Amino acid sequence: MPGRSEQTLIKERRETAMLNKGVQDAINEQIKNELYSAYLYLSMSAYCEAVNLPGFAHWMRLQSQEEVSHAMKYFEFINDRGGRVVLQAIDQPPIEFQSPLDVFQQTLEHERKVTAMIHRLYELAVKENDYATQAQLQWFITEQVEEEKRASEIVERLKMIGDQGPALLMLDRQLGERGSGH
């Protein structure tokens, strides 16, 4: 049984590890943003299925799952820091798209927005001297470079393809080979 002073020390240590309210709110907001991304990509997957592009649909379904795993990383981080996860309402994503190119242009644009959100979150963590959150966010900052690069490469390929059906089907087959690790 620890003595009174030890108890105080344990309490202080726990408070130091705990998240500041503003940072916690911002991470909760980011959980929602990641889940919205999952919803958006799942909607894009449904569109791709509807226009008979199963490879694109598969790619988007995996992308959606990846976004859920991002949300869960933040979820676990809040719990590990002794904070409280507060789930928020998720907006309805768009349902219709113009073309596969439109899908990937919107993906790229969305990922750029997510990158900006993570940068703002990082700036807050710096302002609050929250080093653990900064370390956690480093992973996401690196991940965003990869996410933007992937979307941008597919946008460029789709622009080159234009309205050439066989080339589009070839890309569809290639996107259908995406594994769950990437």
Ligand code: FEO
């Ligand atoms: Fe979770 Fe696509 O960023």
